[in-house]
Amino acid sequence: MKAQVNGTARDLADGTSVAAVVSLVGAPASGVAVALDGAVVPRALWDKTIVPDGGVVEVLTAVQGG
Template identity: 55%
Template sequence: MHVWINGERRELAVGASVLDALAAIGVPRTGVAVAVDGAVVRRSDWPSTPLPAGARVEVLTAVQGG
């Protein structure tokens, strides 16, 4: 199935979790937060939250600003 991770189309196995999505883009697990289709998924729920096909996954971190 395909999902969108930070605006980029990715192919993931059916039933892939939020954690699998993070592994697919190879980002650090600390200091990041994830929203799926506009709702925050808490860190503790990453392994157990399956992504629906076509999900829009946003992975954010803190950067210089403000």
């Protein structure tokens, strides 16, 4: 199936979870937020939330600075 991940078209296996996408992009273990089709997905639901065909996933990491 096809999905957009951080603005890039990706081929993902059917049934790919949000947690798998976070791992795929190499996001750190903390300071990460995920939106699927514009809605924030709580971390507790990452393993249970499946990315649909044509889904848009944004994986965001917190950046510290000043």
